[in-house]
Amino acid sequence: MKMTQDYGAGSHLITGYEVGMVRVNETAYHASLIVTPERLDVHWQPQRFEDLDLACFQSLLDNPSEVVILGTGARLRFPPRDIALAFRSRGIGFEVMDTGAACRTYNILMTEGRPVAAALLMI
Numbered sequence: 001m002k003m004t005q006d007y008g009a010g011s012h013l014i015t016g017y018e019v020g021m022v023r024v025n026e027t028a029y030h031a032s033l034i035v036t037p038e039r040l041d042v043h044w045q046p047q048r049f050e051d052l053d054l055a056c057f058q059s060l061l062d063n064p065s066e067v068v069i070l071g072t073g074a075r076l077r078f079p080p081r082d083i084a085l086a087f088r089s090r091g092i093g094f095e096v097m098d099t100g101a102a103c104r105t106y107n108i109l110m111t112e113g114r115p116v117a118a119a120l121l122m123i
Contacts, residue, residue: 011037013110014103019074019123022103036065036117037110049121052079054086060117061086067093067109071102071120099123 012035016023021030024040034041046056049072060068068087070079076098087094097105099120106118 011110012040014107014118017100017103017123022099022120022122030122032119032121034060034117034119035106037115039063044119046121049073049077049079052083054080054082057083057086057119060119061090061092064090064092065117066115067095067117069102069106069109069116069118070094070096071099071118072096073099073121074123076101 012024014022014024014035015026021028022033023029024033024035029042031042032044032047034044041059044056046052057068070083072079076096078096084094084096095102095105100123102118102120106116109116
């Protein structure tokens with residue numbers, strides 16, 4: 001799905017997604033990634049939902065945003081409970097949704113100027 005072609009200078013906006021791909025500022029990525037308005041981590045380790053554990057989220061816990069959105073692939077699935085508890089204990093919002101919804105939600109929050117991060121597994 002092509003989302004938009006407009007993005008602010010220096011901001012990471014998700015401009016499209018489809019099976020096996022997320023496009024950030026018109027560059028296609030084909031593996032799991034973390035995106036914030038200021039940072040793009042294209043080497044996020046988990047490639048499948050089953051790979052998720054608390055260690056996967058350490059960089060997001062160490063450099064917190066107001067909200068972290070986890071995109072779980074083609075469908076909504078909830079990760080192990082200790083992940084959500086780790087964010088909650090630090091006062092960080094943690095939302096879980098399928099990756100398409102996570103991409104759209106990230107863009108809304110980012111364009112509002114909110115400190116947001118999206119950790120995205122491929123669809």
